[in-house]
Amino acid sequence: MNRTLTLSGVALIILALAPQIFPFLQFTLTIAIAKGFAALGVALLLRAGLISLGHAMYYAIGAYAAAFMAQKLGITDFAVIMIAATVISAFFGLVFGLFLVRYRAIFFAMLNLAVSMVIYSLASKLYGITGGTDGLRVAVPTIFGMELSKDAFDGVLYYVSIVLVVALGYLIHRYLKSPLGNALSAVHSNEVRLEYLGVSAWSSLLTAYTISAALAGVGGAIAALSIGHVLPEYAFWTESGHLVLTAVLGGIAGIAGPFLGSVFLELIHTIAVGFAAEAWNMIVGVALLVVIFFLPRGLFGLFERLSGQKATDGEPKL
Amino acid sequence: MSEVLLKAENLEVAFGGVKAADGVNLTIDKGEFVAIIGPNGSGKTTFLNLCTGYIRPVSGHVWLGDQEITRMAPRQIARRGIARAFQIPQLFTDHNVIENVMLAIASREGIWQAFTALDRPKYRAEAMELLELLNLGDYAETMAGTLPEGLRKLADVTVAMALRPQLLLLDEPTSGVSALERFPLMDTLMKAMKARGVTALFVEHDMEIVENYADRVVVWNAGTVMAEGTPAEVMKDPRVLENVVGIV
Numbered sequence: 001m002n003r004t005l006t007l008s009g010v011a012l013i014i015l016a017l018a019p020q021i022f023p024f025l026q027f028t029l030t031i032a033i034a035k036g037f038a039a040l041g042v043a044l045l046l047r048a049g050l051i052s053l054g055h056a057m058y059y060a061i062g063a064y065a066a067a068f069m070a071q072k073l074g075i076t077d078f079a080v081i082m083i084a085a086t087v088i089s090a091f092f093g094l095v096f097g098l099f100l101v102r103y104r105a106i107f108f109a110m111l112n113l114a115v116s117m118v119i120y121s122l123a124s125k126l127y128g129i130t131g132g133t134d135g136l137r138v139a140v141p142t143i144f145g146m147e148l149s150k151d152a153f154d155g156v157l158y159y160v161s162i163v164l165v166v167a168l169g170y171l172i173h174r175y176l177k178s179p180l181g182n183a184l185s186a187v188h189s190n191e192v193r194l195e196y197l198g199v200s201a202w203s204s205l206l207t208a209y210t211i212s213a214a215l216a217g218v219g220g221a222i223a224a225l226s227i228g229h230v231l232p233e234y235a236f237w238t239e240s241g242h243l244v245l246t247a248v249l250g251g252i253a254g255i256a257g258p259f260l261g262s263v264f265l266e267l268i269h270t271i272a273v274g275f276a277a278e279a280w281n282m283i284v285g286v287a288l289l290v291v292i293f294f295l296p297r298g299l300f301g302l303f304e305r306l307s308g309q310k311a312t313d314g315e316p317k318l
Numbered sequence: 319m320s321e322v323l324l325k326a327e328n329l330e331v332a333f334g335g336v337k338a339a340d341g342v343n344l345t346i347d348k349g350e351f352v353a354i355i356g357p358n359g360s361g362k363t364t365f366l367n368l369c370t371g372y373i374r375p376v377s378g379h380v381w382l383g384d385q386e387i388t389r390m391a392p393r394q395i396a397r398r399g400i401a402r403a404f405q406i407p408q409l410f411t412d413h414n415v416i417e418n419v420m421l422a423i424a425s426r427e428g429i430w431q432a433f434t435a436l437d438r439p440k441y442r443a444e445a446m447e448l449l450e451l452l453n454l455g456d457y458a459e460t461m462a463g464t465l466p467e468g469l470r471k472l473a474d475v476t477v478a479m480a481l482r483p484q485l486l487l488l489d490e491p492t493s494g495v496s497a498l499e500r501f502p503l504m505d506t507l508m509k510a511m512k513a514r515g516v517t518a519l520f521v522e523h524d525m526e527i528v529e530n531y532a533d534r535v536v537v538w539n540a541g542t543v544m545a546e547g548t549p550a551e552v553m554k555d556p557r558v559l560e561n562v563v564g565i566v
Contacts, residue, residue: 171433174432174433174435175432175433177435177436177437178431178432178433178434178435178436179421179424179425179429179431179434179436180429180430180431180432181432181436182413182417182421182424182436183421183425183429185410185412185413186410186413186421188412189410189411189412189413190408190409190410190411192408193408193409193410193477194410195391195392195393195396196370196392196393196396196401196402196408196478197393197396197421197422197425197426197477197481198393198394198396198397198425198426198429198481199393199425199429200393204429207432
């Protein structure tokens with residue numbers, strides 16, 4: 001446990017110092033963290049054996065919520081924007097989840113995809129509200145009334161994002177160890193037994209689905225504030241596929257997995273675009289094959305080996 | 319005077335043209351160990367499914383004590399005090415044995431605990447006590463999916479008993495268990511159920527088990543109760559000898 005904490009601390013210090021040494025990495029890592037949150041949401045559902053092929057819609061809802069706050073409602077405070085974007089994403093997750101979590105396997109995956117494409121279409125077509133395919137610009141927010149330059153704000157956003165990784169990561173860790181979190185993985189292994197224990201699988205899944213939507217919303221808000229612009233493409237199905245890929249690549253056995261996967265993919269993307277722009281998808285494909293064949297627990301498996309943790313059969317493998 | 323714990327009245331259910339329950343009336347008193355015997359397909363397991371809400375009757379009623387449970391979902395019935403162990407043990411195979419039991423304890427205490435650990439001293443102590451009672455103490459940390467069949471059966475019952483049920487339904491507790499293991503397994507189950515004051519209804523094919531462990535036997539045939547009484551009484555009934563014992 002101590003080695004795990006030490007290794008996690010070292011990883012966070014590297015994350016915190018990286019932009020100081022390589023300033024160009026700040027934007028890449030901010031987006032990696034943003035997508036890491038959304039992938040963590042996807043990973044939660046994977047623990048219950050459910051694959052969502054539409055979770056980018058909550059990432060987009062979080063992003064659009066952040067844009068609306070500033071542009072349509074005149075709310076510019078950073079903290080208010082972040083909280084509102086999270087709550088709005090969670091609300092949509094709760095509403096859509098009411099019927100989506102009744103389904104399993106391919107039906108769950110395809111219905112999520114279908115709903116996400118409806119959201120994508122609405123974002124693309126409702127020009128008056130969403131700006132259509134042009135999207136919406138996101139102004140630099142104020143922080144407790146202080147106006148910052150874009151560069152200064154990006155620095156603050158980056159370090160706040162790291163703090164959020166630690167804080168929300170800890171809360172999700174506690175949730176997964178709790179009876180409610182165990183009920184979530186129990187849905188995967190034996191839903192019948194769970195019902196015969198007096199536990200509603202539907203309620204357990206709806207809770208997880210709402211939390212996962214909130215996490216994706218946090219990521220979307222971070223991305224919107226970092227990029228300064230939101231587009232319907234945030235909700236496109238390929239983005240949802242990317243989130244599943246990130247979660248699988250990183251591993252779902254620990255909170256760090258999706259963030260490891262996201263940082264890995266964003267760094268590969270950044271490097272590949274510079275040196276082999278046309279081969280970026282092939283490089284990602286090869287990386288995924290390597291992980292599947294040699295790291296069945298994802299990149300998190302490497303983290304476990306380094307920290308001396310013993311993987312148990314009871315934890316999800318991916 | 320004995321207290322009625324479970325009462326089924328005029329239960330009817332059919333699958334296609336086959337009547338699995340055809341006007342079934344049955345009561346189980348508190349503290350009884352009742353066995354259901356009957357040929358394959360006679361509706362024994364269907365009766366357990368009706369009592370636990372897994373299927374709903376076309377007509378008729380089921381009461382647990384003075385509360386009607388006829389159309390409730392399995393989870394609602396479980397919360398009211400009926401637990402079930404299955405013919406094919408139903409365990410959380412990605413969890414170890416003690417986690418299975420602790421999850422059952424947490425379900426009983428209230429699953430809506432999002433930030434307190436499942437593995438806590440109070441739950442662990444209670445789970446360990448129950449596992450010791452069912453001779454599974456040495457397997458507490460073993461993954462549930464890797465247990466041999468006899469131990470899986472016991473673990474399934476342990477999970478059900480962790481709910482502190484008023485009534486425990488056991489579907490063929492000795493099926494899939496070797497001949498040598500049957501009696502020790504039943505001895506362990508009976509000891510645990512008596513220690514916890516659990517009333518039990520079990521479906522069984524093995525007449526030796528029924529004769530040795532049941533207070534009362536209910537004989538099922540074609541969706542109806544053909545006969546009932548003590549094991550000795552039932553085994554003398556010519557209809558039972560002709561229709562059931564000759565078949566089972």
